[in-house]
Amino acid sequence: xxxxxxxxxxxxxxxxxxxxxxATLGISDHAQxxxxxxxxxxxxxxGRKLAAGEAFAVVESVKAVSDVYAPVxxxxxxxxxxxENAPEQVNGEPYGNGWIAKVKMSGESVELMDEAAYATFLEx
Amino acid sequence: MTELARTPxxxxxxxxxxxxxxxxxxEMPVQYPDGALQEYHFVRGGGAGLFDIxxxxxxxxxxxxxxAFLQYVTTNDVSLLADGQVQYSALLxxxxxxxxxxxxxxxxxxxxxLCINASNRYKDVAHLQEMAxxxxxxxxxxxxxxxxxxxxxxxxxxxxxxxxxxDLESIGYYRFAVTRIDGAAGIVSRTGYTGEDGFEIYIxxxxxxxVWEKLLxxxxxxxxxxxxxxxxxxxxxxxxxxxxxxxxxPVEAKLMWITKLDKGEFIGSGAVMARxxxxxxxxxxxxxxxxxxxxxxxxxxxxxxKVVGEVTSGMHxxxxxxxxxxxxxPAYAGRDDLAVDxxxxxxxxxxxTTPFVPSRxxx
Numbered sequence: 104x105x106x107x108x109x110x111x112x113x114x115x116x117x118x119x120x121x122x123x124x125x126a127t128l129g130i131s132d133h134a135q136x137x138x139x140x141x142x143x144x145x146x147x148x149x150g151r152k153l154a155a156g157e158a159f160a161v162v163e164s165v166k167a168v169s170d171v172y173a174p175v176x177x178x179x180x181x182x183x184x185x186x187e188n189a190p191e192q193v194n195g196e197p198y199g200n201g202w203i204a205k206v207k208m209s210g211e212s213v214e215l216m217d218e219a220a221y222a223t224f225l226e227x
Numbered sequence: 228m229t230e231l232a233r234t235p236x237x238x239x240x241x242x243x244x245x246x247x248x249x250x251x252x253x254e255m256p257v258q259y260p261d262g263a264l265q266e267y268h269f270v271r272g273g274g275a276g277l278f279d280i281x282x283x284x285x286x287x288x289x290x291x292x293x294x295a296f297l298q299y300v301t302t303n304d305v306s307l308l309a310d311g312q313v314q315y316s317a318l319l320x321x322x323x324x325x326x327x328x329x330x331x332x333x334x335x336x337x338x339x340x341l342c343i344n345a346s347n348r349y350k351d352v353a354h355l356q357e358m359a360x361x362x363x364x365x366x367x368x369x370x371x372x373x374x375x376x377x378x379x380x381x382x383x384x385x386x387x388x389x390x391x392x393x394d395l396e397s398i399g400y401y402r403f404a405v406t407r408i409d410g411a412a413g414i415v416s417r418t419g420y421t422g423e424d425g426f427e428i429y430i431x432x433x434x435x436x437x438v439w440e441k442l443l444x445x446x447x448x449x450x451x452x453x454x455x456x457x458x459x460x461x462x463x464x465x466x467x468x469x470x471x472x473x474x475x476x477p478v479e480a481k482l483m484w485i486t487k488l489d490k491g492e493f494i495g496s497g498a499v500m501a502r503x504x505x506x507x508x509x510x511x512x513x514x515x516x517x518x519x520x521x522x523x524x525x526x527x528x529x530x531x532x533k534v535v536g537e538v539t540s541g542m543h544x545x546x547x548x549x550x551x552x553x554x555x556x557p558a559y560a561g562r563d564d565l566a567v568d569x570x571x572x573x574x575x576x577x578x579x580t581t582p583f584v585p586s587r588x589x590x
Binding site: 143 | 258262264
């Protein structure tokens, strides 16, 4: 189970990479593993304003439909359109080419965990 | 909460990394570590996929009046069967709706073997035994003693043949042989639920593990419930609890081809005849999304701004995209502007036909 140290994590198993006021969002390795083969990703519209904790994307595996919740609030400035044709990138590279959206942060966020806290959370 | 049953292969599934889930009262593997998609592609791509479907039930019907009994309790015309032939059929209640869908194996004029759904087993057996009191037959539930494997895919015959005494090449589609499998007495039929060539293998529980291991050693790969459902949905095969249930008759379920009203009276025949006259209460249709999305069971079919039906089975088909089987109000069955409501968005769908991908069963 991969948990990169430079990211923050949520209890709903999203990750966020914060660079300046831009946040890149995705789902964790644990999440993709639990979901199984992802066959569809519903991306948010660019320009959509998100509240922290709001469902902003949907990932569908063979058997399950799961909401993805925004770790931080803000405006969607870019989405990973490649996932429309290659949703399996979320399985293969959850922290890389499997990213879902980039958000210009408004400042609010849900409770975020660092690597160690998320690892402990997963164990519990 | 009732305790879940385990098949004789439970430990094998766990050893192979199978993700075990509750299914029809059993703990069954939904997928193995390769994942459902790879398992699906293995079966469609020429491999031999091995499925533990021991949760399904088996009933043996023997006696001088076995044929007359089965003519009365099943929908299909059992008199058309020769020894060694299998028939897809159904059990109806007096209202003409489904108790179950089944396969009927004719071993001899006085001995038949039925394969029934796991979730309906006790209901089916109670019904059959009750009906049997008027006939010279014995109905025996052999489910607990029987392991059922399916081996499906283009390589199935070559993988299975080394274990089986009978010549598989001589077993045609929906035919079977009573034979020995790895030395154990059982039944091998050229049947399945995937749209691929393949076999279903009935063996005593004591033979389950050696047969399972030998088939894997011969190149078969284990396939879980998730891939099984993908494979059957692509074929448009009905599944009890989805397309068929005690709320629909064969007229709605498009199963009049297994309901032979001209064979004489049988349980439910009067009600089915009346339904046929009146027309279906709803129509079963096949849909293919023309926009992105995955239609799933219970999603609503919409048209003219209102709900006109519901998806009974839906999936993302690697070959055909978003596909669904749905019941819709008869007046809307012919419309070319149907849509599926996916999370509040009407996603356009075109009428199509099943199978969604070409069947490769050996006819």
